[in-house]
Amino acid sequence: NAGVMQNPRHLVRRRGQEARLRCSPMKGHSHVYWYRQLPEEGLKFMVYLQKENIIDESGMPKERFSAEFPKEGPSILRIQQVVRGDSAAYFCASSRSVPSGGNNEQFFGPGTRLTVL
Amino acid sequence: DQQVKQNSPSLSVQEGRISILNCDYTNSMFDYFLWYKKYPAEGPTFLISISSIKDKNEDGRFTVFLNKSAKHLSLHIVPSQPGDSAVYFCAASHLTGNQFYFGTGTSLTVIP
Numbered sequence: 001n002a003g004v005m006q007n008p009r010h011l012v013r014r015r016g017q018e019a020r021l022r023c024s025p026m027k028g029h030s031h032v033y034w035y036r037q038l039p040e041e042g043l044k045f046m047v048y049l050q051k052e053n054i055i056d057e058s059g060m061p062k063e064r065f066s067a068e069f070p071k072e073g074p075s076i077l078r079i080q081q082v083v084r085g086d087s088a089a090y091f092c093a094s095s096r097s098v099p100s101g102g103n104n105e106q107f108f109g110p111g112t113r114l115t116v117l
Numbered sequence: 118d119q120q121v122k123q124n125s126p127s128l129s130v131q132e133g134r135i136s137i138l139n140c141d142y143t144n145s146m147f148d149y150f151l152w153y154k155k156y157p158a159e160g161p162t163f164l165i166s167i168s169s170i171k172d173k174n175e176d177g178r179f180t181v182f183l184n185k186s187a188k189h190l191s192l193h194i195v196p197s198q199p200g201d202s203a204v205y206f207c208a209a210s211h212l213t214g215n216q217f218y219f220g221t222g223t224s225l226t227v228i229p
Contacts, residue, residue, distance in 0.1 A: 003223050004160070006160075033217075035219070040221075041221055042119075042121075042123075042206060042219040042220050042221040042222055043161070043206065043208075043219040044219070045216035045217065045218070045219075048216060056216060058216075059216065063130070081213070091160050091161070093160075105151055105163040105166060105195065106217060107163065108153075108161045109160050109162030110158070110160045111158075111159075111160050
């Protein structure tokens with residue numbers, strides 16, 4: 001299966017710890033997006049990355065959150081000093097080319113469910 | 118600021134009947150719209166899309182209608198099947214943007 005892979009699927013952290021979420025895009029895809037879904041809400045855009053570059057991080061909280069997509073390896077969403085409000089499902093998506101302009105859907109991974117105790 | 122809205126959190130339909138899911142948007146710059154389907158504990162799966170140059174796109178049992186003047190789109194599923202039971206998200210994007218804006222989802226239940 002060459003779909004978008006995310007790990008871990010479930011992550012439990014205590015307040016103040018760090019959470020690292022990984023995303024491997026589909027084969028041939030060089031664009032990665034991270035979304036967060038809070039309970040009872042839709043998916044909210046966080047960040048859009050290409051290899052080694054952050055293109056748009058307008059949806060990222062200004063503090064404690066960071067993302068990277070290195071030349072080799074998966075994209076990482078890192079949350080430092082987690083708080084209870086960070087508990088959510090975090091979805092990664094990938095696309096072959098730019099997100100807008102038609103006929104270019106994003107393919108989603110299964111998500112990582114983060115629980116902060 | 119919710120730019121894409123799905124005002125019906127849930128919908129129940131009898132098997133074989135038509136399911137109509139609605140979505141409204143506020144940003145007139147949006148020019149590409151999509152519907153995603155999501156099962157519990159899985160990521161959203163792309164279903165169908167439509168560009169703003171069209172007002173209808175059909176794929177098998179699924180048809181998306183776009184009314185630009187009303188800033189409204191809808192997804193029709195005919196005939197509905199129990200396997201269609203899932204949460205449906207509509208999403209929108211615009212040429213100058215880098216992201217999809219998602220609605221809050223409508224949970225569809227198709228009753229056998």
